[in-house]
Amino acid sequence: MARPGLEVIRKKELIHATISVIYETGLAEPTLAAISARAGLSSGGMINHYFKNKQDLMESTMRELAGSFLGEVAFNVSSAKTPIDKINAVIDANFASSQCTPEAVTAWLWFWARIPTNTAYADIESATENHVINELKRALEDIVSEHEVDDLAEGIMAIMYGLWLRFAFDSKKINVEVARRITKDLTHSRLRTYI
Amino acid sequence: MARPGLEVIRKKELIHATISVIYETGLAEPTLAAISARAGLSSGGMINHYFKNKQDLMESTMRELAGSFLGEVAFNVSSAKTPIDKINAVIDANFASSQCTPEAVTAWLWFWARIPTNTAYADIESATENHVINELKRALEDIVSEHEVDDLAEGIMAIMYGLWLRFAFDSKKINVEVARRITKDLTHSRLRTYI
Amino acid sequence: MARPGLEVIRKKELIHATISVIYETGLAEPTLAAISARAGLSSGGMINHYFKNKQDLMESTMRELAGSFLGEVAFNVSSAKTPIDKINAVIDANFASSQCTPEAVTAWLWFWARIPTNTAYADIESATENHVINELKRALEDIVSEHEVDDLAEGIMAIMYGLWLRFAFDSKKINVEVARRITKDLTHSRLRTYI
Amino acid sequence: MARPGLEVIRKKELIHATISVIYETGLAEPTLAAISARAGLSSGGMINHYFKNKQDLMESTMRELAGSFLGEVAFNVSSAKTPIDKINAVIDANFASSQCTPEAVTAWLWFWARIPTNTAYADIESATENHVINELKRALEDIVSEHEVDDLAEGIMAIMYGLWLRFAFDSKKINVEVARRITKDLTHSRLRTYI
DNA sequence: GATGAATGAGGGTTCATTCAT
DNA sequence: TATGAATGAACCCTCATTCAT
Numbered sequence A, B, C, D: 001m002a003r004p005g006l007e008v009i010r011k012k013e014l015i016h017a018t019i020s021v022i023y024e025t026g027l028a029e030p031t032l033a034a035i036s037a038r039a040g041l042s043s044g045g046m047i048n049h050y051f052k053n054k055q056d057l058m059e060s061t062m063r064e065l066a067g068s069f070l071g072e073v074a075f076n077v078s079s080a081k082t083p084i085d086k087i088n089a090v091i092d093a094n095f096a097s098s099q100c101t102p103e104a105v106t107a108w109l110w111f112w113a114r115i116p117t118n119t120a121y122a123d124i125e126s127a128t129e130n131h132v133i134n135e136l137k138r139a140l141e142d143i144v145s146e147h148e149v150d151d152l153a154e155g156i157m158a159i160m161y162g163l164w165l166r167f168a169f170d171s172k173k174i175n176v177e178v179a180r181r182i183t184k185d186l187t188h189s190r191l192r193t194y195i
Numbered sequence E: 001g002a003t004g005a006a007t008g009a010g011g012g013t014t015c016a017t018t019c020a021t
Numbered sequence F: 001t002a003t004g005a006a007t008g009a010a011c012c013c014t015c016a017t018t019c020a021t
Helices: A004-024 A032-038 A054-078 A083-094 A102-117 A119-141 A146-169 A176-194 B004-024 B032-038 B054-078 B083-094 B102-117 B119-141 B146-169 B176-194 C004-024 C032-038 C054-078 C083-094 C102-117 C119-141 C146-169 C176-194 D004-024 D032-038 D054-078 D083-094 D102-117 D119-141 D146-169 D176-194
Strands: none
Touching: A004 A032, A004 A054, A004 A102, A032 A054, A054 A083, A054 A102, A054 A119, A083 A119, A083 A146, A083 A176, A102 A119, A102 A146, A102 B102, A102 B146, A119 A146, A119 B146, A146 A176, A146 B102, A146 B119, A146 B146, A146 B176, A176 B146, A176 B176, B004 B032, B004 B054, B004 B102, B032 B054, B054 B083, B054 B102, B054 B119, B083 B119, B083 B146, B083 B176, B102 B119, B102 B146, B119 B146, B146 B176, C004 C032, C004 C054, C004 C102, C032 C054, C054 C083, C054 C102, C054 C119, C083 C119, C083 C146, C083 C176, C102 C119, C102 C146, C102 D102, C102 D146, C119 C146, C119 D146, C146 C176, C146 D102, C146 D119, C146 D146, C146 D176, C176 D146, C176 D176, D004 D032, D004 D054, D004 D102, D032 D054, D054 D083, D054 D102, D054 D119, D083 D119, D083 D146, D083 D176, D102 D119, D102 D146, D119 D146, D146 D176
């Protein structure tokens, strides 16, 4: 008696349990036992019914984060009219409250640290940021001269990633409002002569 | 017959072996066995002669990275004349080639990811960035109006951290030259009206 | 499909494996590997399913010994009519064959030696001997004058502990029969004027 | 330039350091590092200049304890006139304050626990107690009938060992005075008909 | 005589994974 | 589908021992 929806539900549960455990645990590595317990499942091999192994679960978790983030970006951009609106939309998506929970930020940081030695994580990150960077570039192409596009897109990305990183270090020092303000301030200053 | 320098030498060796292993290993965690092997020592407990335990070694490694970085900043800043020179000096120090080896950047990323759950790492990071941010603030106080100082210093830090992060993800896409250029471009644009 | 009895069974198996290993091993410390092997389990971390850690296993083992001993005492005392019968019952329980196997005696000795530096063992020992000493005191109160009770109870305990100790050193020199005889001889001589 | 006394002095230092460490350490096993530190020597192989290895040091320590104890017994017995005086002398030696320091008692307990699996310790213990038991037997032969001698000597030994054991468990509950009193009370009660 | 650097075996413990139920 | 018993590898750490100085 297949209940096709159950598997999807359980997968989501385990993925969010993973994010929670990354955030809560004092350990560097989330253990399957901790994740299982968080999801209300038995410690043993339940995870193996839904994921091939731990690495599979971790990749799925990163993809979930990436998907949520890209969804936020796409949603925000969709209603943007002008190029500058688009850029603002990307910035706002970056610092949307759904993307800036301590859980999400900590989980991102966790994955980022594994990128240099894990191509799967590197690929997900690469695909994710390419989406965003291309969004920025398409907007910038209408504003600045062609040879400035790459640097500017990369610069805006850097500001956002940097603030996210610093947010992960100390979520009290910088909040979402401030992050948005700083990013837009620097970006708009740079684009001032064009607009 | 005490050889007083030996301990210092061995400690440095082990610290740099640690950085190497973080960079090279496919594993999330550098093992003491791998570090010992990298340093040409026996797999066993040699590390215990020089460090209290693994955590002690890791903290010492992070302090070594931080010390090297702050030394670079101090050296660069020392010869800066004007406030804007100081800011440039900080930026140049950030992207000095000694600070941007793949090993160093990967190691920093490794430590950053542990900050949320490791107060020792958090403290070292906090002390390090405070030094730099204060250097920036002192320079900015002479340039911009008072209420802008904090945001601007934080913004410059974010650009640098962001580029460093992206450099850690993919050292081919962004090199040191480009990073310096992008940072200065955004910073100078923002300060343009004042200078 | 839960098999509720299995955990209890396995725990007992491991506890008795521990006692065996203490007796058999030439080493001062029974290793978990040896205990696992004795219980027919894998060398690794099976013990962790049933005990929190080694200390937990060791304490459980001591409690098992204590429980068995106190059960023997309670059983013997239950059918005693007169005070002197009670005292004899305690002595007989002390030297019941089930309590005087080389394994049991060696294990007791092992725990005793750790009492000065291990409060958990000290507490178990203390609780155990308090039971017995109180049993003796209740009987003695009906026989001797009040101010003699404490010394006498302590004296009888000392004889029994001393013989047990000497039995642990060399189980050939003193057997259970002799131990019982010596204890009763000394005790009855002391109580002679009263009975 | 041989200084023959130095070796003896250092050996004693190390032996007493060993006793101290057994008493002080919270660990089950005294480590050579701890013993060396206690004796003010380097952690490394200094001990190997004076002892073949750890086992050699431990055996020497037990022999020191045994020698001190037998010396006390011999000294006390030497001035005893009557058989009963001799028995009292043995009892007093057993509970001489020099033999009942927490350090000594804990060390004895430590060695006792290893007797079942260490023939060297067993031999030292056996030789030691034989001395004492023979002293008792020689005295008892003049007092009681022949067939009672063995049991009585063994009984007196048991009382003394038992009280020592209980003293090791909790040095506050039973002190030297009480131990002497209990031992003599039981012994004299048993011998009452003869004297 | 004395040091302490270095070794390497072995300990307890954790944990991903498998599999019978 | 779900459990949890069981495995075995790998980790950090301790410690007796050796040896160059």
